[in-house]
Amino acid sequence: MKKLLIVLSLGLSLFATAGELLPSWNEGKSKTNIINYVKAVTDKKSADFIVKQDRIAVFDNDGTLWSEQPAYFQFFFAVDRVKALASRHPEWKTEQPFKAVLEDDMKTVIASGKEGLLKLIMATHTGMSDEEFDAIVIEWIKTAKHPTKNVHYSELVFQPMLELLDYMRANGFKTFIVSGGGIDFMRPWASEVYGVPSNQIIGSEIEVKYEDKKIVRVPKVRFIDDKEGKPVGIHYHIGQRPVAAFGNSDGDFAMMEYTEANKKYKTFQLYVHHTDDKREWAYDRKSHIGQLDKGLDYGTEHNWTIVDMKKDWKVIYPFEMKK
Amino acid sequence: MKKLLIVLSLGLSLFATAGELLPSWNEGKSKTNIINYVKAVTDKKSADFIVKQDRIAVFDNDGTLWSEQPAYFQFFFAVDRVKALASRHPEWKTEQPFKAVLEDDMKTVIASGKEGLLKLIMATHTGMSDEEFDAIVIEWIKTAKHPTKNVHYSELVFQPMLELLDYMRANGFKTFIVSGGGIDFMRPWASEVYGVPSNQIIGSEIEVKYEDKKIVRVPKVRFIDDKEGKPVGIHYHIGQRPVAAFGNSDGDFAMMEYTEANKKYKTFQLYVHHTDDKREWAYDRKSHIGQLDKGLDYGTEHNWTIVDMKKDWKVIYPFEMKK
Numbered sequence: 001m002k003k004l005l006i007v008l009s010l011g012l013s014l015f016a017t018a019g020e021l022l023p024s025w026n027e028g029k030s031k032t033n034i035i036n037y038v039k040a041v042t043d044k045k046s047a048d049f050i051v052k053q054d055r056i057a058v059f060d061n062d063g064t065l066w067s068e069q070p071a072y073f074q075f076f077f078a079v080d081r082v083k084a085l086a087s088r089h090p091e092w093k094t095e096q097p098f099k100a101v102l103e104d105d106m107k108t109v110i111a112s113g114k115e116g117l118l119k120l121i122m123a124t125h126t127g128m129s130d131e132e133f134d135a136i137v138i139e140w141i142k143t144a145k146h147p148t149k150n151v152h153y154s155e156l157v158f159q160p161m162l163e164l165l166d167y168m169r170a171n172g173f174k175t176f177i178v179s180g181g182g183i184d185f186m187r188p189w190a191s192e193v194y195g196v197p198s199n200q201i202i203g204s205e206i207e208v209k210y211e212d213k214k215i216v217r218v219p220k221v222r223f224i225d226d227k228e229g230k231p232v233g234i235h236y237h238i239g240q241r242p243v244a245a246f247g248n249s250d251g252d253f254a255m256m257e258y259t260e261a262n263k264k265y266k267t268f269q270l271y272v273h274h275t276d277d278k279r280e281w282a283y284d285r286k287s288h289i290g291q292l293d294k295g296l297d298y299g300t301e302h303n304w305t306i307v308d309m310k311k312d313w314k315v316i317y318p319f320e321m322k323k
Numbered sequence: 324m325k326k327l328l329i330v331l332s333l334g335l336s337l338f339a340t341a342g343e344l345l346p347s348w349n350e351g352k353s354k355t356n357i358i359n360y361v362k363a364v365t366d367k368k369s370a371d372f373i374v375k376q377d378r379i380a381v382f383d384n385d386g387t388l389w390s391e392q393p394a395y396f397q398f399f400f401a402v403d404r405v406k407a408l409a410s411r412h413p414e415w416k417t418e419q420p421f422k423a424v425l426e427d428d429m430k431t432v433i434a435s436g437k438e439g440l441l442k443l444i445m446a447t448h449t450g451m452s453d454e455e456f457d458a459i460v461i462e463w464i465k466t467a468k469h470p471t472k473n474v475h476y477s478e479l480v481f482q483p484m485l486e487l488l489d490y491m492r493a494n495g496f497k498t499f500i501v502s503g504g505g506i507d508f509m510r511p512w513a514s515e516v517y518g519v520p521s522n523q524i525i526g527s528e529i530e531v532k533y534e535d536k537k538i539v540r541v542p543k544v545r546f547i548d549d550k551e552g553k554p555v556g557i558h559y560h561i562g563q564r565p566v567a568a569f570g571n572s573d574g575d576f577a578m579m580e581y582t583e584a585n586k587k588y589k590t591f592q593l594y595v596h597h598t599d600d601k602r603e604w605a606y607d608r609k610s611h612i613g614q615l616d617k618g619l620d621y622g623t624e625h626n627w628t629i630v631d632m633k634k635d636w637k638v639i640y641p642f643e644m645k646k
């Protein structure tokens with residue numbers, strides 16, 4: 001991850017003219033909307049001023065801060081773990097969906113549906129202490145590579161969103177990640193990559209118990225931080241209604257609607273719309289991952305900021321800045 | 324609460340000589356232990372140095388940051404709410420434990436045990452939005468008074484612990500509250516009184532659901548943040564093993580043991596021992612509230628800091644400093 005940070009800072013110094021805000025964003029409505037909002041709510045003389053302790057900004061992760069195609073990256077983690085653990089589980093040779101994973105038969109894996117995915121998650125994400133799981137995730141994020149992009153997964157974060165996170169924080173916002181992904185899958189690396197402390201990362205949760213001075217991961221789902229779960233996760237972890245929300249799919253809609261319904265303050269909503277089939281992927285209304293349908297209509301009607309990745313972003317990934 | 328803050332700052336300026344650390348603490352082993360620990364782990368040249376992002380300190384609330392006698396203050400809140408809501412619930416005139424509450428028959432209320440207490444909590448803490456509940460708590464904390472001390476409950480916080488919280492933060496520690504009390508009962512006032520942001524307050528949880536753009540409180544317990552629940556709550560909300568833990572009862576033991584078992588860093592544990600039957604209350608091994616038995620033996624053996632409130636603290640409450 002150090003490597004990534006070096007790339008980032010190198011990139012920034014090449015691209016940005018001194019003091020330029022959001023240097024990887026092309027001039028246009030999206031960039032203007034962001035800057036106008038931040039200026040309005042941080043100017044003490046503005047009617048829209050928000051006191052610092054109420055500047056709560058929530059960001060989805062998959063598809064908003066990093067890519068999510070051709071499958072959620074946590075799914076690739078589970079697949080890699082099944083392969084790594086296969087020698088200890090001879091029964092997987094005949095048991096689905098493990099058999100399909102070991103045979104690289106992704107069609108059958110996907111056909112196994114939610115139940116199959118849950119089996120993979122339970123077999124690979126539980127049965128060890130939290131500290132053991134952290135070490136496994138860190139090792140994977142350092143070494144595993146994306147099947148088509150052939151770079152480390154943590155290199156597939158969005159440079160413009162990293163700049164946006166920094167920009168919000170520089171203006172007194174507290175930034176939170178609110179993801180459908182696993183809270184314990186994100187925390188070991190996301191804290192460093194996004195500059196968000198571990199306690200500001202919220203996600204889906206596996207049950208844990210305290211045993212022998214350790215936290216032990218139990219094969220049971222505790223909480224799904226998706227759709228209507230997102231405002232619920234925000235309630236438990238933050239305890240305040242946000243003023244700004246950033247997402248990319250209908251799974252983020254409830255969180256964005258909840259933010260918009262903040263009666264006390266001017267709010268801001270932004271959807272990252274995946275429109276770039278060359279540099280990233282193009283998908284929305286009919287995608288099996290990151291479907292953006294209802295949210296696209298509602299957001300357009302409500303003047304939410306809809307980022308057109310192809311037009312609005314100079315670069316997608318930090319590594320493009322080296323070129 | 325503004326009044327409280329003024330009292331605090333007045334008090335501090337009267338008591339403290341310039342730059343004196345922890346001015347309400349008498350010189351002695353407890354004060355020395357705290358300062359020696361903080362100096363050791365914040366000195367870059369020390370072998371015990373802890374990087375800033377790992378300086379996680381967890382504090383129990385009831386009995387550690389404020390008083391908890393003759394009953395938990397949240398219990399008095401529930402009692403006051405039952406009385407306020409009684410006219411809408413004629414059935415409470417004959418239904419226990421409500422009948423006993425309305426007749427000020429605390430013996431019968433207490434005899435109703437956990438089940439009775441749960442009934443009181445569900446009837447008074449649920450069935451409204453989170454924002455409505457916040458407003459009720461704020462109104463109560465501003466107006467209600469303690470039955471024997473005759474001051475507002477938020478005036479019964481421990482002045483030496485407020486100084487300790489400030490001292491830890493001034494040295495780069497992130498301070499968290501990890502309480503058996505209700506997370507949503509604490510957040511509306513504790514954030515301001517203790518200087519701890521809402522998202523760093525952890526406690527027991529009622530189920531909530533997202534409905535009609537609001538968080539609605541459902542009459543069901545979701546999580547009890549006590550005993551072995553405290554390390555579990557720390558895992559979900561913080562995601563890091565703390566280095567310093569502060570408590571006052573066996574209910575805090577698991578959290579302190581979990582902290583002590585941090586293999587990476589030098590750790591610190593402190594028990595507030597209630598020894599002052601004049602200024603506060605004296606109780607420990609046999610108390611029905613805040614029992615400190617196992618922890619007192621273990622902590623003494625393990626060189627944990629055991630604060631003798633009577634000897635170690637110049638004042639207990641901020642309002643004593645006006646005298």
